[in-house]
Amino acid sequence: MSDPKIEGFELEKGFKGMAKDTGSDQTMFKGVHWGKAMMWIFLLSDTFVFSCFLISYMKGRASTPVEWPNPSEVFALEAFGVPVPLLLIALMTFVLITSSGTMALAVKYGYERNRKMCGYLILATALGGLTFVGMQAYEWTKLIHEGVRPWENPFGAAQFGSFFFMITGFHGCHVSIGVIFLFIYCYKVFAGHYDNGKRGWFTKMKGDYVEVEILGLYWHFVDLVWVFIFAFFYLW
Amino acid sequence: MDETKKKEETGSTHKIGIYLWIWGLLFVLSFFSYLVDWYQFQGMLRWSLIIFFMLLKAGLIMAFFMHLYWERYALVNVLLWPMTAIVCFVALMIAEGKYTLFSRLFYFFVGG
Numbered sequence: 001m002s003d004p005k006i007e008g009f010e011l012e013k014g015f016k017g018m019a020k021d022t023g024s025d026q027t028m029f030k031g032v033h034w035g036k037a038m039m040w041i042f043l044l045s046d047t048f049v050f051s052c053f054l055i056s057y058m059k060g061r062a063s064t065p066v067e068w069p070n071p072s073e074v075f076a077l078e079a080f081g082v083p084v085p086l087l088l089i090a091l092m093t094f095v096l097i098t099s100s101g102t103m104a105l106a107v108k109y110g111y112e113r114n115r116k117m118c119g120y121l122i123l124a125t126a127l128g129g130l131t132f133v134g135m136q137a138y139e140w141t142k143l144i145h146e147g148v149r150p151w152e153n154p155f156g157a158a159q160f161g162s163f164f165f166m167i168t169g170f171h172g173c174h175v176s177i178g179v180i181f182l183f184i185y186c187y188k189v190f191a192g193h194y195d196n197g198k199r200g201w202f203t204k205m206k207g208d209y210v211e212v213e214i215l216g217l218y219w220h221f222v223d224l225v226w227v228f229i230f231a232f233f234y235l236w
Numbered sequence: 237m238d239e240t241k242k243k244e245e246t247g248s249t250h251k252i253g254i255y256l257w258i259w260g261l262l263f264v265l266s267f268f269s270y271l272v273d274w275y276q277f278q279g280m281l282r283w284s285l286i287i288f289f290m291l292l293k294a295g296l297i298m299a300f301f302m303h304l305y306w307e308r309y310a311l312v313n314v315l316l317w318p319m320t321a322i323v324c325f326v327a328l329m330i331a332e333g334k335y336t337l338f339s340r341l342f343y344f345f346v347g348g
Contacts, residue, residue: 011308018309029311037311044315051322055329062333065340072273090270097266101259104301111249213303220301224294230266231290235273235282 035205039214043221046174050225053170054232057163061236069155071234074148075139089234092135093226096175099128100223107216110194110209118212119189125219126182129175136172140165164233171229174222185215250306258300265293 011030012020021030029037061068072085079087106121143164147154150162188194189212197206269289272282299305304312 014309018313021308021310029308029314031308032311040311040315044318047319047322051325055326058326059329059333059336062330063336063340065337065344072276086270086273090266093266093270094263097259097262100297100301101255101262104255104259105252108249108252108255217302220297223301224297227290227293227297231269231286235269235286 033210033214035214036210036217039217043217046221050167050170050228053163053167054228057167058232060159060163061157064157064159066157068157069153069160071236074143074155075234086234088135088139089230092132092139093230095128095132095135096223096226099125099132100220102128103216103219107213110189110212113195113209115189115192115195118209119186122182122186122189122212122215126179126186129179129182129219133172133175133179136168136175140168167229167233171222171225174225178219178222181215182219185212254300258296261296262293265289265296269293 076083076085077087102121102124109117148161153161193207194209272285
């Protein structure tokens with residue numbers, strides 16, 4: 001993948017290689033599986049969607065003269081009778097990073113054709129994602145009981161609720177879809193579809209462990225978005 | 237099938253150590269960014285620390301977990317330049333937000 005040979009030509013690296021790839025009147029992403037390139041383009045468009053949400057949140061928060069709710073108090077959780085700021089959010093962050101790590105290892109073992117390790121690691125990733133969604137559901141329930149609504153909340157500026165539910169909801173939706181696909185791919189790995197090249201449902205493409213990497217890209221992206229949400233929504 | 241041929245066909249594999257290192261670093265960085273809130277740093281210090289840890293984490297995930305470090309420049313550049321445009325958009329909206337706040341306060345309290 002790093003420097004593939006295509007039709008006997010050694011591809012150049014760096015910016016010179018990039019200029020030759022782009023101007024070659026052929027496929028542009030040489031040596032990159034089409035599914036992987038498409039997943040990257042999709043993730044780029046998803047980046048724009050999340051950026052729009054986060055930028056509108058930033059502008060909404062920066063331009064209101066009303067006091068914004070203090071996130072480290074709003075998202076505090078009682079542990080052993082003491083309120084700990086952002087406890088749940090910290091746990092969610094660690095769970096998501098853990099699942100990202102297991103996914104990275106799953107991709108590695110997939111390419112090494114270690115079917116069992118790959119399958120178990122994908123299963124671990126799926127369970128991590130499920131835990132994350134569960135914790136988020138708990139967080140939403142708690143805030144809704146405290147009276148946070150998209151149009152009002154007891155802590156401060158009324159816009160807080162709409163931004164919160166929109167951004168974390170859209171992210172949670174991505175995690176949920178990811179979990180569903182992780183379970184499907186977990187089954188496909190254990191069933192050996194990537195070892196014997198069984199074709200998938202929507203495609204004539206033969207099963208290959210590159211699909212695990214493509215799924216991994218999506219999962220890491222979900223983690224990546226959480227890094228930004230954690231920084232801008234919870235720490236600001 | 238000899239080892240190199242197999243490797244070419246199944247794509248690259250990297251040593252497990254690099255993933256574990258990045259994984260550990262991500263934990264440490266997340267812990268540090270949590271500490272920023274724990275110790276209630278304020279002002280520029282808080283901001284620079286939050287953004288520093290955030291960008292470092294995002295960079296590590298993209299470069300190593302998403303294999304962008306090993307990808308060809310044709311793909312890397314297609315992804316990173318639009319993201320640079322987003323950063324410009326953020327900068328524009330910071331200025332816009334400040335202006336909106338200013339004009340709201342001005343017309344609320346000083347009047348037209």
